[in-house]
Amino acid sequence: MEVKPKVIGYWVATGLLAVALLAGGAAELAAAPAVVASTVALGYPPYVLTIVGVWKLVSAPALLAPRFPRLKEWAYAGIFFDFTGAAASHAFSGDPPGKIATPLVLLLIAAASWALRPPSRTRKSGSPVPKNAPAVDSPEGVAAHA
Numbered sequence: 001m002e003v004k005p006k007v008i009g010y011w012v013a014t015g016l017l018a019v020a021l022l023a024g025g026a027a028e029l030a031a032a033p034a035v036v037a038s039t040v041a042l043g044y045p046p047y048v049l050t051i052v053g054v055w056k057l058v059s060a061p062a063l064l065a066p067r068f069p070r071l072k073e074w075a076y077a078g079i080f081f082d083f084t085g086a087a088a089s090h091a092f093s094g095d096p097p098g099k100i101a102t103p104l105v106l107l108l109i110a111a112a113s114w115a116l117r118p119p120s121r122t123r124k125s126g127s128p129v130p131k132n133a134p135a136v137d138s139p140e141g142v143a144a145h146a
Contacts, residue, residue, distance in 0.1 A: 006116050006118075007116075007118060009112065009116045010113060010116035010117060010118060013109050013110075013112040013113040013116060014063055014064065014113040016109050017060075017063065017079070017106070017109050017110050017113050018060040018061075018063055018064055020106055020109070021056045021057070021059055021060040021063075021079070022056070022057065022060045024053075024056050025052075025053045025054070025055075025056030025057035025060070026053070026057070027053075028049040028050070028052055028053030028056065029049070029050065029053035029054065029057070031046065031049060035049060036049065041093065042089045042090070042093050043089075043093065044089075052082065055078055055082070056082070059075040059078055059079060062074075062075040063075050063076075063113070066120075066121075069121060069122055069123040069124075070123055072117075072121060073123055076110065076113075076114050079107075079110045080107065080110065082103075083103040083104070083106050083107040083110065084103070084107065086103035087100050087101075087103040087104050087107070090103070
């Protein structure tokens with residue numbers, strides 16, 4: 001059985017992303033002094049770490065588990081918001097470029113993971129309505145088809 005480069009790329013990116021999410025979430029939930037100091041310096045209250053830490057910890061297994069494509073889409077969306085928000089927060093607070101680049105690099109890894117997903121891990125697009133279903137124009141039409 002031949003393993004395709006796309007599949008290898010997906011698992012490398014997803015593995016790196018999962019490790020970063022688990023490590024970040026654990027540090028936030030443990031209220032590591034450096035993490036608390038950085039969060040407070042950005043103007044956020046310390047309790048935000050608990051909220052973000054929990055979401056990071058649950059997003060990693062959501063990405064790694066088989067099936068649940070809709071849950072994976074939500075996890076990727078949350079990761080996008082987290083990393084873009086972190087980069088923007090560091091940029092607006094005047095932090096050095098390295099602190100701005102770190103979440104953006106993680107965002108690129110997340111984007112690679114998302115883009116390289118195998119078909120078994122993606123939501124099927126398309127209409128849930130069968131193509132041969134009759135069109136219904138009004139509530140009265142719904143009653144007539146019942």
